[in-house]
Amino acid sequence: MEKLYPVMMNLNGKKAVIIGGGKIALRKAKGLAGTGVKIVVVSPGIREELFKLHDVVWKQKEFEAKDIKGAHLIFAATDNKAVNEYVCQCAEANQWVNDTSKSERSDFITPAVIRRDKFILAISTSGASPELAKELKIELENRYDNKLEYTVDMYAKRRNKK
Template structure:
């Protein structure tokens, strides 16, 4: 979950080594920052960043109108005070390095605005989350943010020109794979897609052996990630479905003529369908599954 804090009051309880990075995090999110108990050596820097500097200790009045509190003091007594006041005020609290006191966790963040990737270990291993973020930085290019911003300006035009959701998704996939970074190139691609006949869908059968997820090949995992619709047998290995998109609908296997006709229609619309069947029942599947 991402919380919008632009222009909203966020209270930062300062004094510890974590105060400067938390202040910078809130500043970059365009929050209205109240810094309580700033180190004197840091107060001038914080004020230059637009923070309101307030004296310690934290009081209920400091929380008026706040949408969240971050305690970066590093002091156990201050942490306990922040927890008590935040609970009483109903304001979500994060206490740095004290997950037991937290209402929310601050993840390691990879910022390619407006694309933001958050990595969290639930507070158990923050250093590991940071290492994962560093690995992702090499995989996600800085220019991805520009492509995402371009997408935001195109959404209305795409919806007007391409009515079918499956074809719109096909357009977005082609746009992102092409790496087009300007509006003219994106609109040229839109003209091509809008003029094309509806793409042909595909039906991929994946037979799940006794090893479940462990038996999946890389090609099968790739098919699961692309799937627009999943046909799933009851009682399958739930870990297999973890490789599929969360927004891809799940349905039972095709067993009636009406269900077969509905599937043909969806394939005609260009949907990528994956059928997951257990090894022992694959011989009993309707003929459609093999077409």
């Protein structure tokens, strides 16, 4: 696999479509929540917690190609790998797809994340071991505690004075 490129995205006003309404769909939606992105979930069934998330619109149906029209980011998160593969096939070349069941098929993957307001630490193993990414996150959470929010603000103020 080619090396991956890390980036912090401004998703305000963009559209993300999540195919599937289960455990993994919920995790991806929680990661997107608060970014200003419009989240559309396409799935016959949906977890209550996902349905209740702010910014989520639920289309109660099985996936069809037309569901990803105009999407900037697409998450294939059904429990049917053939459906996830079909989602990838339906995407236009200029759309970004995350196949949660097969990293090699993905245009982007999501890292394990520690967030302290403006401070964001993203940890990735390039898809090799999500479990290790999660373990490292847990290990680093104490090192990068809530105080960091204030440290960032302090440095930002000092910077603005210059």
